[in-house]
Amino acid sequence: AQSVTQLGSHVSVSEGALVLLRCNYSSSVPPYLFWYVQYPNQGLQLLLKYTTGATLVKGINGFEAEFKKSETSFHLTKPSAHMSDAAEYFCAVIVNTNAGKSTFGDGTTLTVKP
Amino acid sequence: KAGVTQTPRYLIKTRGQQVTLSCSPISGHRSVSWYQQTPGQGLQFLFEYFSETQRNKGNFPGRFSGRQFSNSRSEMNVSTLELGDSALYLCASSLGASGSYEQYFGPGTRLTVT
Numbered sequence: 683a684q685s686v687t688q689l690g691s692h693v694s695v696s697e698g699a700l701v702l703l704r705c706n707y708s709s710s711v712p713p714y715l716f717w718y719v720q721y722p723n724q725g726l727q728l729l730l731k732y733t734t735g736a737t738l739v740k741g742i743n744g745f746e747a748e749f750k751k752s753e754t755s756f757h758l759t760k761p762s763a764h765m766s767d768a769a770e771y772f773c774a775v776i777v778n779t780n781a782g783k784s785t786f787g788d789g790t791t792l793t794v795k796p
Numbered sequence: 797k798a799g800v801t802q803t804p805r806y807l808i809k810t811r812g813q814q815v816t817l818s819c820s821p822i823s824g825h826r827s828v829s830w831y832q833q834t835p836g837q838g839l840q841f842l843f844e845y846f847s848e849t850q851r852n853k854g855n856f857p858g859r860f861s862g863r864q865f866s867n868s869r870s871e872m873n874v875s876t877l878e879l880g881d882s883a884l885y886l887c888a889s890s891l892g893a894s895g896s897y898e899q900y901f902g903p904g905t906r907l908t909v910t
Contacts, residue, residue, distance in 0.1 A: 714897050716898060716899075718901070723906075724904070725901035726886065726888075727901070734895075772839065776899075778894065778897070781844075781852075781890075781892055781894075781897050782827045782897075783829065783844055784831075786839040787838075789839075
């Protein structure tokens, strides 16, 4: 079975500072990894995905993530935080033997201070 | 393309009643998954349908059921509602084909059981 651990349920940064949200996964087969963002009272929006190939993936709104197999990590970064980035972020894993079933981390709430 | 739509957006039901939620996936997507989101349990997988067949099932009681129609639209039913069923129910669609597992979420249905 696969699992996801997001380190830090709350992260606070100043506007313009680096954003780093941590995600570690566990999977016995090659994983497909995703980051989603959720704004209050809304569904989840796909930020970026890792399937195969390039380990550094770029997503929307200036976010990127790097797949590190040796560290079983898929951390999300953004060089400069914007007030509009304040939201909850979820890391998720899918494996092809269980397509259609995302396993999510507990989420990280990002606060951006002016 | 239009996104994933869910109806209704909000529901208030009484304990013991039953409820049906509806989800229309992105055109061309054959996989529809359902998730329950609560503050205490986070995002939990309910089930996934692909081409009208349940392909994956989570660890929920039999009161939770679903189905998918030939046009890929899906419904989820909860019978004999309990207070603990109060949650945001999210539907997600994907192509479901090998390597195309990213899920696109609807805005959710907020169910309140009183």
